[in-house]
Amino acid sequence: MSAEVAAHVDRDRLWDRHMRLALHGATPARGVNRQALSTEEIAARRELIEWGVALGLTPHTDPAGNLFLRLEGRDRDAPPVLSGSHLDSQPTGGKFDGVYGVLAALEAVQAIIESGRSPSRAIEVVAWMNEEGSRFAPGMMGSAAFAGAAPLAEMLPVRDVKGVSVQQALAEMRAAFPSVPERPLQRPVAAYVEAHIEQGPVLEREGFSVGVVTGIQGKRTFRVTVTGEEAHAGTARRQERKDALLAATAIIQSLANAMHDDADIVKFTVGRLEVRPNAPSVVAGQAVFSIDLRHPDESTLRALGDRVPAICASSAGPCDVGVEELVTAMPLEFPVTMRAEIAAAAARLGVRTMDLPSAAGHDSRYLHGICPSAMLFVPCKEGISHNEAESAKPEDLYDGARVLAETLAELAE
Numbered sequence: 308m309s310a311e312v313a314a315h316v317d318r319d320r321l322w323d324r325h326m327r328l329a330l331h332g333a334t335p336a337r338g339v340n341r342q343a344l345s346t347e348e349i350a351a352r353r354e355l356i357e358w359g360v361a362l363g364l365t366p367h368t369d370p371a372g373n374l375f376l377r378l379e380g381r382d383r384d385a386p387p388v389l390s391g392s393h394l395d396s397q398p399t400g401g402k403f404d405g406v407y408g409v410l411a412a413l414e415a416v417q418a419i420i421e422s423g424r425s426p427s428r429a430i431e432v433v434a435w436m437n438e439e440g441s442r443f444a445p446g447m448m449g450s451a452a453f454a455g456a457a458p459l460a461e462m463l464p465v466r467d468v469k470g471v472s473v474q475q476a477l478a479e480m481r482a483a484f485p486s487v488p489e490r491p492l493q494r495p496v497a498a499y500v501e502a503h504i505e506q507g508p509v510l511e512r513e514g515f516s517v518g519v520v521t522g523i524q525g526k527r528t529f530r531v532t533v534t535g536e537e538a539h540a541g542t543a544r545r546q547e548r549k550d551a552l553l554a555a556t557a558i559i560q561s562l563a564n565a566m567h568d569d570a571d572i573v574k575f576t577v578g579r580l581e582v583r584p585n586a587p588s589v590v591a592g593q594a595v596f597s598i599d600l601r602h603p604d605e606s607t608l609r610a611l612g613d614r615v616p617a618i619c620a621s622s623a624g625p626c627d628v629g630v631e632e633l634v635t636a637m638p639l640e641f642p643v644t645m646r647a648e649i650a651a652a653a654a655r656l657g658v659r660t661m662d663l664p665s666a667a668g669h670d671s672r673y674l675h676g677i678c679p680s681a682m683l684f685v686p687c688k689e690g691i692s693h694n695e696a697e698s699a700k701p702e703d704l705y706d707g708a709r710v711l712a713e714t715l716a717e718l719a720e
C-alpha cells in the first residue's frame with residue numbers, strides 16, 4: 308500500500324481542533340480543567356460529535372459513558388478497529404493529553420474518507436470515560452468497564468468531592484445527548500491503536516517525531532498504616548512513646564533506600580501522609596501513607612513489592628504496622644505484530660521511529676486484554692504533562708496522525 312491515505316491528513320485542521328477543544332475548560336494559565344463528565348467535558352463531546360457527524364460518522368455511547376464515532380465498513384458484521392483515547396483532563400491539565408489520541412483518530416478517519424477508500428471493517432473513534440481519575444477514582448473506568456476488567460456496578464456509586472456519583476454524572480451526560488444511542492459493553496473488537504503524547508522526555512531528546520510503544524510499565528500501590536499511641540508532647544517519656552509519625556518517617560526512608568537503583572528505573576513515591584490527630588502538641592497515634600511503586604520488568608516489580616511488608620515491619624520501632632496492597636497492575640508488552648504495523652506504516656511515509664516503553668498508564672492497558680493493541684507516542688515539550696504548560700508541536704502531531712491513518716487503513720482492510 309502506498310501513502311495515499313496519509314496524504315489526506317491535514318496538519319492545520321488537526322492543530323485547529325486541538326485549540327478548539329482546549330476552549331472547553333480553558334484555565335487562565337492556558338491549560339485545561341475538563342474533568343470527566345463535567346459540563347466542560349460534555350461540551351467537548353458535543354463538538355467532537357458535530358465534527359464526526361459532518362463526516363458521516365455515527366455516534367453512539369455505552370453504559371459506561373464511552374463515546375464512539377463509527378465509520379461503517381463494507382462488512383457490517385465484522386468487529387471494528389478502535390482508535391482513540393480520552394477527553395477528560397486533570398484539574399490543571401494541558402491541551403494534548405488524551406485529546407491528541409481522539410483527534411488523531413478522527414483525522415485518520417477523515418483522511419481515509421477523503422482518500423476515497425471504503426474499509427472492509429468499521430473504524431470507530433473512541434473517547435473513553437474518566438481516564439484521569441481526578442474527579443472519580445480510580446481512573447480508566449470507561450475502558451475497564453468496556454473490556455470487562457472491572458464491573459460497572461462497582462464504579463456507579465463512586466462520588467466526587469461534591470457528592471455527585473458516577474451514576475448521576477452519567478445520567479446528566481446522557482440527558483445532554485438524547486439522540487445518541489447506546490450499545491452494550493464488551494463488544495468484540497478487531498484491534499485497538501492509541502496515539503498519545505509521550506508525557507516523558509525521550510522522543511524530544513532523541514529527535515524522533517513518532518515512537519512505537521513496546522509496552523506499559525507495571526505498578527503496585529500500597530496503603531501503610533502505622534499505629535502508635537497518642538501522648539502529651541511535654542510529659543511523655545521517650546522510652547514510653549509509641550510515636551507513629553516518627554516510625555512512619557523511618558519506614559519511608561528505609562523503603563526509599565531499599566528501592567534506590569543507580570539506573571533510576573525503579574519509581575518509588577510516597578505522595579500522601581496522613582497523621583492523627585495531627586496536633587502540634589500530641590505524639591502522633593497513627594500515620595497512614597501511600598506507596599506508588601513502578602517498574603517495566605515483572606519479576607523485578609514482584610520482588611521489590613514483595614519486600615515492602617518486611618521493610619515496614621523492621622523499621623516500625625515500638626509501633627504496629629499494617630500493609631495493604633491496593634493495585635497490582637503487572638507490566639505488559641504490546642504484540643510484536645501490532646508494533647510492526649505501526650513501524651511499517653511509518654517506514655512507508657519516511658517517518659523515523661524509535662521503540663520505547665510507556666511509563667504512564669493508558670486505556671490501552673485494558674484494551675490489550677481483549678484485542679491486539681498498540682500505542683504510538685509523539686513528543687511533548689520537555690516531557691511536561693499533567694500540567695497547564697503541556698505543549699506539543701503541530702509537525703509532530705501531524706507525523707503521528709499520518710502514521711496512525713496508514714495503520715488504521717491497513718488494520719481495517
Ligand SMILES: [Zn+2]
Pocket residue numbers: 392393404405438503
Ligand atoms: Zn492520557
